[in-house]
Amino acid sequence: MPIRIMIAEDERLAREELSYLLQQEEDVELLPCATNGRELLEMVDEHEPDVVFLDMKMPELEGAQAARMLAARKPQPLIVFCTAYEAFAVDAFKLNAVDYLLKPTEPKRLVETMQRIRERLVKPKPEPATAKRSKLLVEENSRLVVIDPATIVYAVREERLVRIITQSDAYSTRMTLTQLADKLSGYDFFRTHKSYLVNLNYVSELEPWFNGAYNLLLKGEAKTRIPVSRTSAKDLLKRLEET
Numbered sequence: 001m002p003i004r005i006m007i008a009e010d011e012r013l014a015r016e017e018l019s020y021l022l023q024q025e026e027d028v029e030l031l032p033c034a035t036n037g038r039e040l041l042e043m044v045d046e047h048e049p050d051v052v053f054l055d056m057k058m059p060e061l062e063g064a065q066a067a068r069m070l071a072a073r074k075p076q077p078l079i080v081f082c083t084a085y086e087a088f089a090v091d092a093f094k095l096n097a098v099d100y101l102l103k104p105t106e107p108k109r110l111v112e113t114m115q116r117i118r119e120r121l122v123k124p125k126p127e128p129a130t131a132k133r134s135k136l137l138v139e140e141n142s143r144l145v146v147i148d149p150a151t152i153v154y155a156v157r158e159e160r161l162v163r164i165i166t167q168s169d170a171y172s173t174r175m176t177l178t179q180l181a182d183k184l185s186g187y188d189f190f191r192t193h194k195s196y197l198v199n200l201n202y203v204s205e206l207e208p209w210f211n212g213a214y215n216l217l218l219k220g221e222a223k224t225r226i227p228v229s230r231t232s233a234k235d236l237l238k239r240l241e242e243t
Contacts, residue, residue, distance in 0.1 A: 009058070
């Protein structure tokens with residue numbers, strides 16, 4: 001799975017420089033950038049990044065304050081602080097940051113940071129016997145719905161809700177895609193795109209799109225197409241061969 005990274009930086013040139021360097025990493029998916037602390041908090045809820053590269057000095061809400069607020073959220077993104085001021089290093093590590101980068105960012109130093117990020121993101125694979133749920137409990141409006149995970153075809157994020165599509169029904173929930181993926185970890189689900197989670201058992205075809213991206217075609221008369229991001233394509237092909 002690609003590492004989903006968001007940059008929070010108010011200076012345009014600094015954003016562009018860091019974006020360019022991160023794009024050189026094959027396993028990185030860059031999310032939209034935030035230009036101030038308050039915008040960052042809203043965008044983290046929307047895009048669910050794995051990592052935030054966060055400027056210490058930003059308008060409206062400074063980086064350290066934003067990091068403290070992000071620490072209370074689940075799932076909590078990893079934080080890498082970026083700043084021109086070396087004096088902030090101690091504060092950064094007190095906030096449990098993965099790393100601390102001085103501007104302008106040195107390419108070799110960023111490579112080290114990315115390695116630290118990969119090590120932090122590695123999680124042990126769950127044992128299928130204990131991770132596989134026979135039923136999934138989903139809250140929809142004021143009711144609780146019981147779903148057989150094997151009947152879920154795909155899930156898609158629609159604004160602040162996640163819509164779960166099964167063989168016969170559809171449900172909307174405030175659960176995030178990341179939370180849903182964790183609950184379905186014992187099944188053959190794959191995050192093809194930041195907004196889509198797909199049951200690979202319902203895939204009928206994979207068609208090339210453009211710039212290394214693909215579309216998944218799902219089984220059934222509707223022939224539903226699901227986008228596959230360029231950064232997810234390689235892992236998806238490997239998973240399909242194993243399924």
